[in-house]
Amino acid sequence: MTKLFTTAAAVALMAGTALAQQDTITVGMQLEPPNLDPTGGAAAAIDEVVYANIFEGLTRFGPDGSIQPALASEWEVSEDGTVYTFTLRDGVSFHDGTAMDAEDVVFSLNRARAEDSTNAQKALFAGITEVEAVDPLTVRVTLSEPNGNFPFNMAWGDAVIVAEETIEQAATTPIGTGPFTFTEWVQGDHVTISRNENYWGEAPALATATFKFIADGNAAFAAMMAGDIDVFPVFPAPELVSQFEADPRFTVIEGSTEGETILAMNNAVAPLDDVKVREAISHAINRQEIIDGAMFGYGTPIGTHFAPHNPDYVDLTETSNYDPEAAKALLAEAGAEGLSLRLMLPPPTYARRGGEIIAAQLREVGIETEITNLEWAQWLEQVFTGKDFDLTIVSHTEPADINIYARPDYYFQYDNADFQALIADLAVESDPEARAAMNKEAQETIANDFVNAYLFQLAKVGVANANIEGLWENAPTQANDLTDVRWTE
Template identity: 35%
Template structure:
């Protein structure tokens, strides 16, 4: 039986957090002096959730705030993508790779004062299968059963070996719920995390309070306010005027110069797994012809687009795999920019002169990049009609749920989401049996088979022009100079608030 125990890792992480807290206790915030016990912090974000219930509402905005901060999972990812303990302090895997036995922490409790036990884990896993309605719930289909061996030991049995299941347990489907705390998930989430939900001022902010009964290392800040801005200039001005302390995701990279030369601020630039996808509705007749899809890819000058709509920040990738995944390959050469070739392909497919609806979410990068896409596609003979869909509500309803669109632009930030995004039931409506074969073989095989088949899957998507990957978002953060604990890379669904402190 293979054993995964990480007490040493947990000890190092705890020691680091203790050192961080010790060196910053008693420091002052930009709003005045205070002790470490009553400090507050404000962060600026862009996409406000439509609901707080990620079991019934898709979109990355909810787990960005709640996962890891209010809700915890059995296991989580560290910043390098490694699976490490959370509510499970260790686990073992049977030789046939179908049975996982988790040893749980014994001192965690929910913010409704109910203790966290293996029974709650069983409830949470089963509820994904029985009550969740979002597209990501299918990752739990491989589970044959879950049972509590004791209050602190959980056993999960799979129907077949799966490389992806434990990884998916680090995402929102792995969130642990209290059976007595799921009656109002959309407005009153209850978890075991370092923070608890306080209030939601719709259209403005979400406020979290430190969970003083937290079982782990308590965060420094007593209150975190997450403020939402639709306009990137307003977001930047909020930091410049001291309204917020952090811009979590820079939306106007061309404006970074006002911060880089200012000693009051720090600028962090790393990577993400946020693939900015020009998505095709593959159920539409115009996109059923491979030549049309290839023509669109080759009509786009990706470097010029990146320079124009995101100030050259980010990375060109060529498929749905970021460099932080083990099976990444640079596939930008699969569809090189070639106007003449694009025109020829459109003539051959009969799509020359066609009008395509580009339905964009009201997110700054999507609006900016959409204008470039429109211009470049019209240069090869397509007509592009842009309309904006309020995000998240209208875009999720019209594009994501109803697939009432031809093309769209959105950043997919869920980790390792290639198979989820390109499937017949997702908004891309992409049905490719060969791709599904590669994904199934990757999930069931050994490490070498997983690597080989995931590379094949990434290349298959690119060669079949299932969409067009405009670029990979960078992790661009601007914050007060003395704030520590900010992530260099953003490769998980959540923004970890528990590590934030002042030096």
């Protein structure tokens, strides 16, 4: 009798565990975020945890890249295009129970645009001259000039709404308005979030979600196979994806991203301040060899900093086509033969593997490289902030971000007054045809200036348990939005 009771109890316990697992999920990520405040850090991994899960903005990106209402249910634009009036949703609370209202929007936008702001995308807020709380549920934003892209700007993770009372703790214990609340962060291992039972919108199906950080591709494969990870939205070992395709327990999700992967060059330091040297480096690069060798065929070659799926994209790959003899001639013409350059590589697979391939390609034209592998925090400090590098490889996953080339203080330090004026004109232009022409001119300008060596558009290749639905196929922004994710059985 005791044995029968024990067996029955075990079955019941197993059944209960199986049911419980249907509202929990473990999400694999290659990189751990340096902090959890999307308004105070540049790392994509921050948004991959908190965007649309913990924090929300006035608007948001949908899975198809569309701009959708979020904390603002609607907005109106003045006839001259300089005043946006946002109507906020009623009954929205932060996770600590305090109300979210117009004053929080005023604080968030003023903080982001302040002179001492540490926001990584401060340019999104540069045109704001005034933010007013008309009443608790109405915010008026006045711009210095028309900006048809303003709702798009407000959808970025850098523009989420935060509370003045809790912003100081956002880096480690974030408090937002989203469908999930922060539970814990075990640094070096995982972040766990839990369903917000007081969420203003439709409650998510998931009760808890854990973001598990696994940098090594083989470890990620083992964790998926063992069921320790339920989904890896961007699987770090593309060479192993075919094994998941052959296994009915898994679904392979292949889509596109906004990630322009580039060999960035420090335009402000010699000899890279010479366009002939930058052109030589660009012609030394065999893109397809990098895509095949580092990404196992996943990726689309690009010749400028623009996503190929964008209707305004111009294929400029021939401008910097693979031509090692031309590269050698340009180096000789520039008097820059026998170069040795520092190549700083962050952790992602595309950078580490791609860096080895690029080093070999540069060696063929007479350029030696000193490779230094950096952890993500080191890369952010030394390369992105400190600008202490010659070459680096990174994927820029922010949407429609060619405007970074209009920021001479940005890490690759490209300073072109005509380009800056073009981007300024683009920011205020609302006519679609005129905007398309400006986007094309911008792409051609940076391609012809060989600002960076443009490699490939990062593919989004994910692996998931076959019983999970609601995951994003594409990545219009850097996010693992779990709002609509659920188990089918």
